Amino acid sequence: MKFLRMTLVAALRALRRNKMRSALTILGIVIGVAAVITTVGLGQGASEAVQSQIRSLGTNLLVVVPGTRTRGGAHSGWGGASTLSVMDARALEREATGIRAVSYIRRGSAQVLYGNSNWRTTIQATTPSYLDVSDSAMAQGDFFDERDMKNGARVAVLGGTLVGQLFEVGEDPIGAVLRIKEASFRVIGVLESKGGSSFGSDRDDLLLVPFTTGERRILGATLPGVVEQIIVSARTETSAHEASLEIEDILRQRHRIRPDQENDFTVHSQEEIANTMGSVTRILSSVLMGVASISLLVGGIGIMNILLVSVIERTREIGIRMAVGAKGSHILVQFLVEAMILSMIGGIIGIILGLVGTQVIAHFAEIPFVFSPGAIVGAVLFSGSVGIFFGFYPARKASNLDPIASLRYE
Amino acid sequence: MTPLIETHGLVKEFARGDIRVLALRGISVSIERGEFVAIVGKSGSGKSTFMNILGCLDRPSEGKFVLEGQDVARLSKDERAELRGQKIGFVFQAFNLIPRTSAQENVELPLIYSGASRAEQARRARESLERLGLGGRTEHHPSQLSGGEQQRVAIARALVNHPQLLLADEPTGNLDTRTSLEIMKILMQLNRAEGLTVILVTHEPEIAAFADRVLTFKDGEIVSDEMGSSGEGVLPASLLGEKEGKDS
Ligand SMILES: Nc1ncnc2c1ncn2[C@@H]1O[C@H](COP(=O)(O)OP(=O)(O)OP(=O)(O)O)[C@@H](O)[C@H]1O
Ligand SMILES: [Mg+2]
Numbered sequence: 001m002k003f004l005r006m007t008l009v010a011a012l013r014a015l016r017r018n019k020m021r022s023a024l025t026i027l028g029i030v031i032g033v034a035a036v037i038t039t040v041g042l043g044q045g046a047s048e049a050v051q052s053q054i055r056s057l058g059t060n061l062l063v064v065v066p067g068t069r070t071r072g073g074a075h076s077g078w079g080g081a082s083t084l085s086v087m088d089a090r091a092l093e094r095e096a097t098g099i100r101a102v103s104y105i106r107r108g109s110a111q112v113l114y115g116n117s118n119w120r121t122t123i124q125a126t127t128p129s130y131l132d133v134s135d136s137a138m139a140q141g142d143f144f145d146e147r148d149m150k151n152g153a154r155v156a157v158l159g160g161t162l163v164g165q166l167f168e169v170g171e172d173p174i175g176a177v178l179r180i181k182e183a184s185f186r187v188i189g190v191l192e193s194k195g196g197s198s199f200g201s202d203r204d205d206l207l208l209v210p211f212t213t214g215e216r217r218i219l220g221a222t223l224p225g226v227v228e229q230i231i232v233s234a235r236t237e238t239s240a241h242e243a244s245l246e247i248e249d250i251l252r253q254r255h256r257i258r259p260d261q262e263n264d265f266t267v268h269s270q271e272e273i274a275n276t277m278g279s280v281t282r283i284l285s286s287v288l289m290g291v292a293s294i295s296l297l298v299g300g301i302g303i304m305n306i307l308l309v310s311v312i313e314r315t316r317e318i319g320i321r322m323a324v325g326a327k328g329s330h331i332l333v334q335f336l337v338e339a340m341i342l343s344m345i346g347g348i349i350g351i352i353l354g355l356v357g358t359q360v361i362a363h364f365a366e367i368p369f370v371f372s373p374g375a376i377v378g379a380v381l382f383s384g385s386v387g388i389f390f391g392f393y394p395a396r397k398a399s400n401l402d403p404i405a406s407l408r409y410e
Numbered sequence: 411m412t413p414l415i416e417t418h419g420l421v422k423e424f425a426r427g428d429i430r431v432l433a434l435r436g437i438s439v440s441i442e443r444g445e446f447v448a449i450v451g452k453s454g455s456g457k458s459t460f461m462n463i464l465g466c467l468d469r470p471s472e473g474k475f476v477l478e479g480q481d482v483a484r485l486s487k488d489e490r491a492e493l494r495g496q497k498i499g500f501v502f503q504a505f506n507l508i509p510r511t512s513a514q515e516n517v518e519l520p521l522i523y524s525g526a527s528r529a530e531q532a533r534r535a536r537e538s539l540e541r542l543g544l545g546g547r548t549e550h551h552p553s554q555l556s557g558g559e560q561q562r563v564a565i566a567r568a569l570v571n572h573p574q575l576l577l578a579d580e581p582t583g584n585l586d587t588r589t590s591l592e593i594m595k596i597l598m599q600l601n602r603a604e605g606l607t608v609i610l611v612t613h614e615p616e617i618a619a620f621a622d623r624v625l626t627f628k629d630g631e632i633v634s635d636e637m638g639s640s641g642e643g644v645l646p647a648s649l650l651g652e653k654e655g656k657d658s
Binding site: 321 | 511
């Protein structure tokens with residue numbers, strides 16, 4: 001112990017003799033560790049963000065879209081008539097037992113006018129059950145009901161962004177009359193904000209109308225009864241998978257698909273969406289992690305390089321130390337301690353910079369800042385072991401020097 | 411009592427590629443405690459090689475080296491390091507102080523490896539420096555000291571662990587005559603007053619004249635082993651007084 005403390009003092013002294021060199025070596029480690037901390041932090045933050053967005057889509061959710069799934073997960077098969085219809089949705093509602101509620105939508109975009117304001121937004125024609133199925137809630141007023149649906153009532157429910165664009169602050173949108181494609185619509189409700197943006201798209205920038213009304217007045221009825229998505233809410237989260245199998249059965253029958261033919265529709269589950277997004281962020285963060293680790297590796301090689309130079313430069317000193325009684329192990333420990341001091345100082349500064357960097361980037365990228373003590377402990381241990389790992393070879397070299405040759409070294 | 415040093419047929423062979431050099435060809439010698447021995451001989455006669463073996467820095471190819479009754483060839487590398495730290499002090503021609511490190515820290519060096527406490531290290535190093543008249547130079551770095559002062563720091567370092575044996579390979583080789591005599595006076599005082607065994611290599615007869623015994627090397631062999639002149643006729647009278655006092 002006494003020797004260790006002495007070695008620590010000696011190592012600090014040796015490092016102080018070459019301040020600039022020590023500082024540059026430390027800088028290498030600082031950059032490496034900061035990069036690792038930042039990428040780990042941002043990776044965790046990003047996946048947290050993705051997960052919470054997916055959760056906010058509503059649990060037990062299954063989405064049926066037309067088209068066959070290709071290997072990459074994209075869809076084809078929009079050609080010809082769209083393969084999903086209102087009749088399909090009704091059939092699912094009637095026949096599938098694992099289903100709690102069914103909704104369907106068609107979307108388009110249109111200019112919405114109110115007074116002197118106008119705003120281009122997404123028009124979504126849907127059913128009264130949409131509110132429930134999509135796990136949305138009303139901030140103000142009511143959602144449209146079955147009667148509005150049957151009558152093709154010209155009523156609209158607005159998303160928060162649209163309210164902000166069309167109305168003055170403090171103005172009550174309920175009861176206001178908007179004009180869309182020459183038709184007038186009465187505002188009956190405002191949706192509660194979904195918040196955040198899902199990869200750039202604002203989920204509050206939309207206007208909802210009853211499906212029948214939307215089809216007739218806004219989106220055009222060249223293909224009546226065709227829907228873009230059928231949204232299904234399974235009875236429980238665990239039954240989502242069975243429900244999706246049921247949906248597949250029913251739709252294959254209805255679409256008269258022979259056993260050797262592929263589906264002309266695709267059922268997406270919440271879980272699947274979460275997995276896809278999760279794996280995308282995982283891949284991304286491990287790629288970044290890899291790059292960051294390389295910079296830490298480069299920092300480690302910097303330590304090794306500096307120590308090798310230092311061993312050669314101090315050959316004579318090593319010889320002197322051996323002549324006055326230093327064992328090989330003393331010399332080994334001395335150089336290892338120097339390596340560890342360099343890497344630990346670099347590690348600590350790197351952690352601080354990394355945390356600050358993560359917070360700054362997380363702030364601007366609007367992802368949550370995840371503080372993980374594990375990553376910090378890991379980084380300290382890792383940078384310490386980088387020191388030992390890269391310091392070992394030079395230290396070994398020093399401890400194996402021949403005292404006589406070292407004393408003669410010029 | 412066994413002699414401090416006993417060697418039996420020491421042979422040292424260096425292989426430089428295909429060429430083999432016999433640096434020592436069978437050295438048998440015995441040195442008692444308290445002796446002051448000078449080793450002289452032409453360049454390349456094997457003096458330094460012999461000193462390195464005595465200092466446990468090197469091992470003979472053949473033969474036996476016994477230090478205080480202990481066969482050094484039997485010891486491990488670490489045990490030899492310990493022996494160097496505890497029983498042997500080295501003084502080199504090139505001083506061999508660690509650069510950019512104070513005299514105090516240089517002298518503390520052997521104590522670090524023998525496990526003295528921090529306070530004891532500082533105290534003993536200071537004492538050792540004071541004994542060599544360097545009490546006012548403890549914080550000086552080697553580059554801020556004269557050659558003679560540097561060699562005195564080196565001697566202070568060699569003595570700080572109270573060794574039995576001081577090995578000095580041409581300690582005055584880099585110093586002028588006046589400073590050389592100063593260093594020799596110090597070594598002689600240590601030998602006379604404290605019974606320290608001193609073995610030194612030199613090329614200069616005036617330096618060898620300080621010793622009680624002179625070993626002459628030639629081609630790796632001892633060709634003469636004589637009692638020296640004990641410095642008569644070379645040393646100033648002031649130095650001789652002390653010496654004769656002990657002899658009588
Ligand atoms: N490491 C070595 N490898 C090969 N040959 C060596 C080695 N060390 C010494 N020698 C050879 O051994 C012989 C004796 O060398 P040594 O250094 O002992 O001589 P020396 O008497 O001290 O000479 P000098 O008075 O010049 O210091 C020389 O021929 C030298 O070349
Ligand atoms: Mg020599």
